[in-house]
Amino acid sequence: MRIHLPRTLDEALEIKATDPEAVPLAGGTDLMVLLNFDRLRPAAMLEVSRLPELRAWRWENGTFLLGAGVTYSRIVSSLTEFKPLVEASRTVGSPQIRNRATIGGNLGTASPAGDALPVLAAYDAEVVLIKAGGKTRTLPWHQFLVGPKRNALAPDELILGVRWTVTRGPGSFSKIGTRNAMVIAVAGLCLVMDEGQRQLRVALGSVGPTILRAPDAEAFASKALTGAGAWEDPRAALPPRVLEEFGERVAAAARPIDDVRGTAAYRRHACRVLGRRALAWALEDRKLRG
Ligand SMILES: Cc1cc2nc3c(=O)[nH]c(=O)nc-3n(C[C@H](O)[C@H](O)[C@H](O)COP(=O)(O)OP(=O)(O)OC[C@H]3O[C@@H](n4cnc5c(N)ncnc54)[C@H](O)[C@@H]3O)c2cc1C
Numbered sequence: 001m002r003i004h005l006p007r008t009l010d011e012a013l014e015i016k017a018t019d020p021e022a023v024p025l026a027g028g029t030d031l032m033v034l035l036n037f038d039r040l041r042p043a044a045m046l047e048v049s050r051l052p053e054l055r056a057w058r059w060e061n062g063t064f065l066l067g068a069g070v071t072y073s074r075i076v077s078s079l080t081e082f083k084p085l086v087e088a089s090r091t092v093g094s095p096q097i098r099n100r101a102t103i104g105g106n107l108g109t110a111s112p113a114g115d116a117l118p119v120l121a122a123y124d125a126e127v128v129l130i131k132a133g134g135k136t137r138t139l140p141w142h143q144f145l146v147g148p149k150r151n152a153l154a155p156d157e158l159i160l161g162v163r164w165t166v167t168r169g170p171g172s173f174s175k176i177g178t179r180n181a182m183v184i185a186v187a188g189l190c191l192v193m194d195e196g197q198r199q200l201r202v203a204l205g206s207v208g209p210t211i212l213r214a215p216d217a218e219a220f221a222s223k224a225l226t227g228a229g230a231w232e233d234p235r236a237a238l239p240p241r242v243l244e245e246f247g248e249r250v251a252a253a254a255r256p257i258d259d260v261r262g263t264a265a266y267r268r269h270a271c272r273v274l275g276r277r278a279l280a281w282a283l284e285d286r287k288l289r290g
Pocket of ligand 1: 026068097101102104113114116
């Protein structure tokens with residue numbers, strides 16, 4: 001096996017251009033499991049976890065660019081303004097896994113159970129890809145995540161990072177598993193309220209072939225808030241059935257299957273409960289903030 005150990009992003013991209021079958025290795029928490037079980041035996045690997053350009057983040061004109069090589073531990077300790085992302089990061093594996101595992105690895109694996117992915121979908125994020133010569137290509141999250149464990153990365157590209165517009169408003173990530181920690185989600189949900197655009201966005205993980213948004217539920221809740229005057233006045237009461245109806249619509253957006261982790265019926269029910277709770281938390285949060 002050829003092992004490449006570049007020191008800069010430029011060097012890594014040159015290697016990717018000349019040796020496109022080299023598999024990028026970041027934290028290795030997905031990749032090394034595949035190697036250990038002999039499910040993958042790449043001819044070449046390209047170590048990217050030490051590239052300073054991928055380990056950085058920056059704000060640019062109201063958007064935030066999170067480098068692919070940022071670990072969940074750093075997100076939890078340093079990016080507290082992105083509460084749903086921190087909540088999702090905190091649920092990934094154990095402290096040891098979070099110290100190594102990266103957001104780029106979650107995108108690279110493109111599992112429907114990747115915990116950061118519903119958050120990126122609810123943020124309406126775009127994935128920034130880069131190749132030799134510094135040429136970048138940007139894809140909305142739904143064009144990057146194209147199926148179960150499939151993404152739109154070209155062989156000569158690396159994931160540079162993920163970018164989203166910074167919004168104002170409450171939000172949360174929650175997941176259901178068979179226990180409280182070290183668990184792959186049976187269902188996961190991220191809800192974000194964008195006070196500026198007066199929009200509510202909901203994304204689901206582990207309940208379809210890839211990450212799903214719930215556009216019907218989103219439109220319903222946004223309209224209910226408008227109807228009640230709640231965008232202007234966080235204390236305005238919503239009609240009593242709104243939470244129930246919202247949960248039903250979130251559940252209807254799921255496309256779950258039966259598998260070892262749970263049945264389709266259980267997953268749909270989980271979406272109903274997670275959706276209802278996430279909206280209730282967001283409304284409560286707005287009331288407290290006034
Ligand atoms: C014990 C354990 C528990 C886990 N628990 C969770 C959990 O609770 N939630 C969860 O979501 N995940 C979990 N995972 C899976 C894993 O930790 C995550 O998917 C993590 O985000 C992978 O990141 P990584 O840096 O380790 O990726 P790696 O394993 O290094 O790479 C994963 C894939 O991404 C590609 N890749 C990585 N970086 C780039 C880049 N810059 N450009 C192009 N391709 C790239 C690699 O080539 C590979 O295909 C767990 C794993 C283990 C072993």
